[in-house]
Amino acid sequence: MVRFKTARGVISISPEVITTLVGDAATSCFGVKGMAMRSVTDGLVHLLKPEAMGRGVHIAYAESCIDIDLHIIVDQGVNIPVLCSSIISEVKYKVTDATGIQVRTVDVFVDSINID
Secondary structure (H helix, E strand, O other), X not given: OEXXXXXXXXXXXXXXHHHHHHHHHHHOOOOXXXXXXXXXXXXXXXXXXXXXXXXXXXXXXOOOEEEEEEEEEEEOOOOHHHHHHHHHHHHHHHHHHHHOOEEEEEEEEXXXXXXX
C-alpha cells in the first residue's frame, strides 16, 4: 500500500491499482503483444490475459517513489529499443498523472517475440 499525506489528509493507493495502470500503459503501446510471466514449473514464458496482466509487473516501493519492472511479449519486426523507450515514457506519465506518485525507474524486460 502506498500512502502519502496531502493538505486534505492521507491518501492510500492499492498495489493492484498501480499494476493495472502500468499494464494498461504498456499494452497500449504499438508493438506490444501483451504482458508476460515465466512459469515456475516449466520455465516457459506465457502470455497473460488482460485481467491478469498485473502478474507481469513488479513494483518496489521506496520512501517517496516507486521502481517498476515489467515483462512483455512483443510483435515480430518492431524496433525493440524504441518500443521500450516509448513504454518507459508512457508508464511514467500515466502512473504519475493518475496517482501523483513519482516513478524513479521503469525496467522493461522483453521475454518473448510473437511470431505470427
